[in-house]
Amino acid sequence: MVGERIVERLPENWRWVVTTRAAVVLALLVALLSVATGILRIDQQAADFGPFAAHVPIVVQNAVGFTGALTGFLMLASALALRRGLRAGWWATFLLLPITAGQGLLQASPYSLPLVVLSVCALPTLLLTRRRFDRSLELTTTQLAAGGALVGVQAYGTFGAYALREQFDGIDHLLDAFYFTLITSSTVGYGDIGPETEVAMLFTMSVVVLGVASFGIAIGALVGPAIQARISKTLGIMTDSELELLEDHILVLGYGDLTEPIVDELHRAETQFLVVTRDQTAANELSDRDIRVLTANPSDEDPLRRAKIETARAVLVATDDDAQDAMAVLTARELRPDVRIVTAATDRQNTRKLERAGADDVISLAELGGHLLVQSALGTDESPLVSKLLEME
Structure with a gap:
């Protein structure tokens, strides 16, 4: 990647500028500016801005005032995803900056x-740090289903209300139907749009029931695990939802002098x-470095079952005892x-x-160290034990 090579060639005292932290900070600043200018523009008149507003229709100016604030909040979410090193956050930020x-x-x-200036300046920094955001967004089946249910209910209410618009007071366009669905399913209910027939009333009740259920499920499935993960990280443990994602993994049982090299x-x-x-x-230190860790006795059956030993590729046992x-x-x-x-x-x-x-291979540290010391002293690179280790790989 050309951008990565450019970063490596920068002087040491400048290299800190093009870092993940710089990308996150710039994204946060763009988010805050977008929200601030969007809110400011919503209640302003075109005349207040003189020549700047001469070539932009007032309808467009008013619309982008609202959407600017909305985009700012989306940018804030993408900046938080960047802070976690997520590839999805990088793509979201890359699409939102223009x-x-x-x-x-x-x-x-x-x-x-x-x-405008900060958005344009943030793009090169984001491109130069592309490879540093390599973590995948891991969602469980429950979270995907909850998100799909929320979107599905909103689509059902929007298109259903628009199809029955003749039986509602205040629905003329698709935007009216979406507005009605959103405030009804969220139980806000301003009352400016209402059903006029029995069919419309029954439909409205279905939107209320399905909307409340989908919002509740989505909050529990999407927000709940994030809160649980934060608490679990503080305590140095993994959540069940995180453990469900493990497959074809290596289990490292115990913590000792060998654990860090492993x-x-x-x-x-x-x-x-x-x-x-x-x-x-040790569990807290590993968790702070975003390393998956389960705080439990590695010789107990229940922790190994939770660690999904049934799908593990191999097991490494590495204590000092x-x-x-x-x-x-x-x-x-x-x-x-x-x-x-x-x-x-x-x-x-x-x-x-x-x-x-029951171990398939047991490496004697004393024997390994002795062979390596002798071979290093003799200036040779191979020994029976080293050859055996290479064959194991």
């Missing part, structure tokens, strides 16, 4: 000039993995007889014990 710039021009206001290696390999440890401090490793290996082997289990023995004498516990 819109905010265009709305700033159509608002025909001198106050919208900073919005985590780094799995990150470089871009492999999905989950760490199960009862060390609360061979006895704890053996218990974790025994539990994992009992729950999943066909999964590949690899562990390390801190004491060379425990290698065969761990194999009898």
